[in-house]
Amino acid sequence: MNWLLVVAGAVFGAPARYLTDRWVQARHDSVxxxxxxxxxxxxxxxLGVVTGSGEIPAKVQLLVGTGFCGALTTYSTxxxxxxxxxxxxxxxxxxxxxxxxIAAGLGAAFSxxxxxxALWS
Amino acid sequence: xxxRSEALGAPGAVSPRPRPRVVHGQGPVLAVVALGGALGACAxxxxxxxxxxxxxxxxxxxxxxNALGCLVIGAFLVAITEGRPVHRLVRPFFGTGxxxxxxxxxxxAVDIRRxxxxxxxxxxxxxxxxxxxxxxxxxxxxxxxxxxxxxxxERRPG
Numbered sequence: 001m002n003w004l005l006v007v008a009g010a011v012f013g014a015p016a017r018y019l020t021d022r023w024v025q026a027r028h029d030s031v032x033x034x035x036x037x038x039x040x041x042x043x044x045x046x047l048g049v050v051t052g053s054g055e056i057p058a059k060v061q062l063l064v065g066t067g068f069c070g071a072l073t074t075y076s077t078x079x080x081x082x083x084x085x086x087x088x089x090x091x092x093x094x095x096x097x098x099x100x101x102i103a104a105g106l107g108a109a110f111s112x113x114x115x116x117x118a119l120w121s
Numbered sequence: 122x123x124x125r126s127e128a129l130g131a132p133g134a135v136s137p138r139p140r141p142r143v144v145h146g147q148g149p150v151l152a153v154v155a156l157g158g159a160l161g162a163c164a165x166x167x168x169x170x171x172x173x174x175x176x177x178x179x180x181x182x183x184x185x186x187n188a189l190g191c192l193v194i195g196a197f198l199v200a201i202t203e204g205r206p207v208h209r210l211v212r213p214f215f216g217t218g219x220x221x222x223x224x225x226x227x228x229x230a231v232d233i234r235r236x237x238x239x240x241x242x243x244x245x246x247x248x249x250x251x252x253x254x255x256x257x258x259x260x261x262x263x264x265x266x267x268x269x270x271x272x273x274x275e276r277r278p279g
Contacts, residue, residue: 006166007159014158014222015151018213023143040226047227048234065227066166071158073226075187075252076194077217079260083195098253101226106249109230113238 002062009067013043017072032093033081036074037101043073044105048112055120150213157218161190165223177239179248180232183225188255190224195263204271 020042021035028034047069050056078101085094165186172182197216201207229252236245 003163003166006162010159010162010222011155013162014218015155017158017221018151018154018217019143019147022147026143040230043227044230047231051231051235062166066169067162069227070165070225071162071222073228074221075224075226075229075256076190076220076260078226079191079256080194080198080264082257083260083264098257102230102249102253105226105230106233109227109234113231113234 002059005059005062006067006070009063009065009069010071013068013071016068017074031085031088031090033078033085033097036077036081037097037104040073040078040101041104041108043069045108045112046072048109049116050112052113052116053120056116149210153210153214154218154221157214158222161219161222161224164219165225177235177241179236179244180228183228183232184248184252184255187224187229187252188259190220191256192259192263194220195260195265196267197263199264199267200271203268204274 017039020039024035024038025033047065050061050065050069078097082094082097085091085097168182168186172185174180174182194216197220198212201212233245233249236242236248
């Protein structure tokens with residue numbers, strides 16, 4: 001049952017990342033990987049909400065947290081895009097991607113948890 | 122990832138490149154991304170069951186999962202873009218799906234928050250820095266080693 005919840009979340013999370021990335025990347029001309037940035041920040045916010053309150057059932061955490069948010073967000077593409085920026089001589093963007101993604105992801109995780117504790121406490 | 126819509130527009134090109142359509146014609150790609158994502162997420166979930174992080178403890182398993190995924194994506198993307206061409210669904214299945222589903226940014230961010238809120242800000246900062254350092258070293262290593270192998274293979278006749 002738990003495995004099925006993870007699968008059910010991931011089969012939506014991974015395509016949502018792919019489509020969001022396509023949608024975002026088609027709408028700007030900068031070399032900055034805004035698509036991956038967007039899914040990582042959005043997923044960190046949702047996981048912040050899901051884990052920010054003790055009131056969320058474990059099965060919902062598996063479906064929405066481990067499955068959906070885990071598959072929506074990615075560290076591998078984030079790292080590879082950073083490497084590619086560095087290799088292409090866009091060192092500033094590479095550093096900005098690392099610092100910006102981590103800062104915004106953390107901000108999103110903390111905000112999500114604050115929303116959760118406001119909603120369920 | 123069809124070449125028509127994924128081609129990078131040259132800067133300063135005369136006509137603006139057409140906006141690729143986001144969903145149209147993406148059925149097979151979405152299916153393999155979903156399948157790969159489910160497999161990757163299950164592998165990550167399984168790793169967490171095998172090596173559970175102690176409550177309030179240092180999330181070594183997620184760190185290991187993310188570093189491993191970065192090592193593999195570096196090797197994989199160099200192999201298929203600089204080495205032998207592969208079927209057009211291989212990259213969305215394995216790169217976007219499996220490795221994207223395996224690694225996670227959201228758990229990374231939330232685990233840092235947990236450490237900080239749990240009164241361990243130094244451990245949170247250490248985890249933040251260790252993960253990003255391991256991920257970048259891993260993706261660079263995977264790409265560099267594979268690039269050497271690809272070039273060595275190309276030099277061989279036949």
